[in-house]
Amino acid sequence: MTMYADVVFLTNAIIDYMLLYITGHICRQPLRKRRLLLASLVGAAYTVFLFFPPLSFAFTFLAKFLFSCFMLLLAFRWTRIWNHLRLLGVFYAVSFFIGGGLLGIHMMLKEKSEFVNGIVVTHTGSSGTNPTLWFIVIGFPLLWWCTRRGYYSLKASRQVDVQHVRLEVDVFGHTISCQGFIDTGNRLYDPLSRTPVTVMEAQVWENILPKELMQQLDGEMQGYELNIPEEESRWLERMRFIPYRTVSSQAGFLVAIRPDEVRIYAEDKAYRLTRMLIGLRTVRLAADGSYRAIVHPSAIEERYEMAS
CATH class of the missing domain: 2.40.70 (Cathepsin D, subunit A; domain 1)
Incomplete structure (x- = not known):
């Protein structure tokens, strides 16, 4: 099995940037592109641990939690603890929802996949196109659009008459x-x-x-x-x-x-x-x-x- 570090890094950087952007949008935080880019690059650097077995401790729950907290600190200005906890909760909720949707689409379209240290790796597929391209270009924006529409529809339905x-x-x-x-x-x-x-x-x-x-x-x-x-x-x-x-x-x-x-x-x-x-x-x-x-x-x- 061959894994390309640059492809893994770039893919995760793009997805992390989108997740941080959505989190800031929902929580009405200032969206500064440089801070979002820095945080997404740091998040993508986390995947480097995948290629170094001695650093397997980085895949523990505590390490993942601390890393996500650090990403949010880089992306958004620190105000108070409750605001950071709210950002953390929204970040995980968005990640679970969209990540779960992308994983579901991935598993439906591909013939053979396996998990390596919590990362889905595809060996062969039914189509010759790189699945990552489909996820980023089609899957992610589509799931985000569905999330926005559902959120605003629910909010409107709960407004007073x-x-x-x-x-x-x-x-x-x-x-x-x-x-x-x-x-x-x-x-x-x-x-x-x-x-x-x-x-x-x-x-x-x-x-x-x-x-x-x-x-x-x-x-x-x-x-x-x-x-x-x-x-x-x-x-x-x-x-x-x-x-x-x-x-x-x-x-x-x-x-x-x-x-x-x-x-x-x-x-x-x-x-x-x-x-x-x-x-x-x-x-x-x-x-x-x-x-x-x-x-x-x-x-x-x-x-x-x-x-x-």
Whole structure:
């Protein structure tokens, strides 16, 4: 059996870098490329012990644990013990989940493998392609994508049904602000781009939008035609028509605007989005006026949270 130290080293360096990056992303740590690269190279150097039998003590549980702690110290700035323990827990959870998935795919595709000091070694395979290439290029990103989707879906499903927030929308140098609420039952998206849609009362925009557009806005639009003066044509580039259906099964088109940025302030957290459409309705959204926007629930996902 032939093992190439450079291939083993490079493969482990790349995988360690990805694992550390994912850990930092989940724990919302500063991701400094140089520190991540240094930590991943140190982690890859651990595989050198595989080629020196006298250093077999390095494969004990205590040695592995201390080595992973050292990698995290190199990758992320030390703050306090509890933060480091949280990083350690997430690092192991991500490693077990993605590593287990890669191992499962590996065992399904290959004909003959064996474990050498805890490392899977393949002798022959059903395809002539180096399995490491498939793992890194396809397997790792795919499993990470599945992990992200599952995490955010679970987080969204556990949000409260209604949550009052403060909404700020920036467009063409103007800022529109109002109260809104988040209802997890709101699942309105642009069918083409899959961009989430937040619905606002058009009256909030009356000092910003062209008067001709305000006069044409109708919550039950049946067409795609808008007549706007040429000097206000910049708004046409930001307009979208979103098909929707009400609870009473009445269908129509909602005029939506693509803003520059949207900010959501909920309790002690703030969120910033650049990918959000603002649908305009001429009717009041709340009879008592307690809110003037129905914010899409995806707006308060953790990935959009602003650093405090």
